[in-house]
Amino acid sequence: MEGEQMNAAVSACAPSSTSWDSIDWIAVQRHVRGLQARIVKAVQDGRHNKAKALQWLLTHSFSGKALAV
Template sequence: MTRQAISQCGVPSASSQWSSINWHQVEEDVFRFQMRIARAVKAQRWNKVRVLQRLLTRSHQAKLLAVKRVTSNRGRNTPGIDGTRWINPQQKWHAAMSLSCRGYRAQPLRRTYSKKYRKNNVLLTVQDYAQRLPAGSSFEGKSI
């Protein structure tokens, strides 16, 4: 890690932390959790399913992967209803660290018309960035 990446108090910056994530390991950990949930469902161990879903949605790896998926999919350049986009690594890191189920209030959707190639108008329904997260479905009790 470079001296520029470390702040005055000795803690790495958010952008360097985002860049140093081992994505293969993160995806593997989340996949392993999902397989544990699938095995518990197959065995009809519903209490175990509920506990594993809660662990998955609150896990650090699931939050990181959710932000990565939202910021790398096709709609990444469309700002949400709140007008924000997570473009640089620092914004992505802070978004992942700020995800939690407590106090979550869904915002209304914004409907806008967009001109597309060889089409007149296409109606788009835009959410804010936090609602686009796969982990956002965890607020209804589902996992990623």
């Protein structure tokens, strides 16, 4: 799991050449919605550790951060 967290943390940063207007907002929303749906399904299935891992991924992903702003 530590490797997953490291990869997510590295990919959470936008490249320096990324501008606010060049973000593909449709893809960002799709990615966040997908993670949210996976979290809901994991909770419904009683897989709380999986839900926690997905929540971490959502809060540390570039898409999650960009959409939150």
